[in-house]
Amino acid sequence: MDFSNPFGTMVPRKMNAGELARAIMQDIAAELDAVALYQAHIDATDDEQAKKVLAHARDDEKEHVGEFLALLEILDPKQAEYIKKGKVEIAELLEGK
Numbered sequence: 711m712d713f714s715n716p717f718g719t720m721v722p723r724k725m726n727a728g729e730l731a732r733a734i735m736q737d738i739a740a741e742l743d744a745v746a747l748y749q750a751h752i753d754a755t756d757d758e759q760a761k762k763v764l765a766h767a768r769d770d771e772k773e774h775v776g777e778f779l780a781l782l783e784i785l786d787p788k789q790a791e792y793i794k795k796g797k798v799e800i801a802e803l804l805e806g807k
């Protein structure tokens with residue numbers, strides 16, 4: 711994010727349905743990035759108070775991943791099918807089928 715641009719968060723129009731689904735995908739990626747970032751900071755300090763706050767924030771972000779994924783499945787039923795198919799394939803792979 712470019713914090714030097716005061717217009718950086720302004721949008722010229724509303725998103726259509728396809729654009730919204732893609733935006734939610736970006737939001738999921740950002741949440742996962744935050745989880746990894748907070749975990750890296752937890753691993754890189756011995757300050758117990760900081761670890762506690764970072765772990766709390768990390769776990770909130772993990773929950774946000776689930777919330778956005780659930781929203782994506784509602785907004786993009788085709789993507790929901792791919793997610794379902796992937797879960798089935800992994801379950802079968804791990805069961806040795």
Ligand SMILES: [Fe+2]
Pocket residue numbers: 741744770771774
């Ligand atoms: Fe979040």
